[in-house]
Amino acid sequence: MTIRTSRRALLGAATLATPAIAWAQGSLAGRTITLVVPSPAGGGTDFSARLVAEPLGRALGATMVVENRPGGNDVVGLMSVLRAPADATTLLCGYCATMTARPAIGGIGEIQPIRDFQAVGVITDTPQLFVTHPSVPANTLQEFIALAKQRPGAMNYASAGIGSMHHMGTEYLKHRVGIDLVHVPYRGTGETIRDLIAGRIQFYMNSPPPLTPLVRDGQLRALCVSSNERHPGLPDIPSAAEQGLPDTGLNVWFAVFAPRGVPAAQVALLSDKLQEVLADPGVRQRAFDAGALVAPSTAAALTDRVARETESWRQIARTANITAG
Structure with a gap:
């Protein structure tokens, strides 16, 4: 027996199948x-x-x-x-x-x-960008470390909570250079930055986007970026390696x-x-x-x-x- 299918029927079937094929391909x-x-x-x-x-x-x-x-x-x-x-x-x-x-x-x-x-x-x-409030008498990471050693437990740092990069990174920094900073966890970057600008937080590390405008406006002071080379978009800010802290991996x-x-x-x-x-x-x-x-x-x-x-x-x-x- 010969089965004949019209061209119109074939086109209709192809049209109906197209969404299924696209879905199978992940569309x-x-x-x-x-x-x-x-x-x-x-x-x-x-x-x-x-x-x-x-x-x-x-x-x-x-x-x-x-x-x-x-x-x-x-x-x-x-x-x-x-x-x-x-x-x-x-x-x-x-x-x-x-x-x-x-x-x-x-x-x-x-x-x-x-x-x-x-x-x-x-x-x-x-x-990450390491910053301080301008009232902190330190212009470089090494100066900040020296100040923290003079004032153990007297300065604090902010984070977005336990296990955040700000928390883990700063604890790693503390252990590596031998300083004592008090951890102040926050619920979000917005709250952190408000207290940082107000001078209630002395040290903070975070990715540059929320901090860069504040550094450029002079509301925060940049100490370094956490890399062996300078950040290409922040060429005036030294690297951690230049500040005596190579291979931070942060x-x-x-x-x-x-x-x-x-x-x-x-x-x-x-x-x-x-x-x-x-x-x-x-x-x-x-x-x-x-x-x-x-x-x-x-x-x-x-x-x-x-x-x-x-x-x-x-x-x-x-x-x-x-x-x-």
């Missing part, structure tokens, strides 16, 4: 994607998310919105992503400390980023993650499109102007980095006696 066109920032507005995570949200949504043919969901050392935001459907419509803008340092000291409960999230790619990767990075269970095709699509967005000169310039350095990466490279840095922080925490409690 997110026409959908609304929420990029969750698990911290308040105004910090480095928020900056990085908003840097890529609009162009990434456009590249995907989707609408991407940024939603701040702070609380519980970022646990509130992380759980909101993990509880969402695993269809790539809810993603995480992850902060390096949340994804590596906090887990290393048990600071985010039962969440295990290596197990619970899939890496998409890095957005920015930038040395870069701050922010990256996109999908919850475990999102299909591999969608993760691959997100990763490819994110790298395309970060290659755009306009996006790179906006980051650079704020003091951040764009650093595209593959999903595989980010996966390896999370595992490597988690173990590194675990070793540092043991050496410096840093705990989540």
Whole structure:
């Protein structure tokens, strides 16, 4: 028996199949994607998310919105992503400390980023900026260290909570150079900066974007950047290596993650499109102007980095006696 199918029927079948094929290839066109920032507005995570949200949504043919969901050392935001459907419509803008340092000291409960999230790619990767209030009589990192040794326990430093890069990085610095600073945790960068400008905080380290404008306006004093080389966007600020502290390894990075269970095709699509967005000169310039350095990466490279840095922080925490409690 011969079965004849009309050209119109074949075209109709192809038309009906197209959405299914596109979905199988990971398409997110026409959908609304929420990029969750698990911290308040105004910090480095928020900056990085908003840097890529609009162009990434456009590249995907989707609408991407940024939603701040702070609380519980970022646990509130992380759980909101993990509880969402695993269809790539809810993603995480992850902060390096949340994804590596906090887990290393048990600071985010039962969440295990290596197990619970899939890496998409890095957005920015930038040395931290060490700053003080201008009233502190120290113009360089070495002068600040000398002052702190003269006044053990008399000066304080701020962080965004236990296990944040500000906390872990400063505790590492304290242990390495032998100084005593009092830890003052805050709920977000905005609150921290207000007290820093007011002179209630003496020392702070963070990624440059929220601090650079304040340094340029003279409201804060920059001591150095936490790298062996000077930051290309902040050429007048010395590196930590120039200040006698090489190989600090305190870069701050922010990256996109999908919850475990999102299909591999969608993760691959997100990763490819994110790298395309970060290659755009306009996006790179906006980051650079704020003091951040764009650093595209593959999903595989980010996966390896999370595992490597988690173990590194675990070793540092043991050496410096840093705990989540």
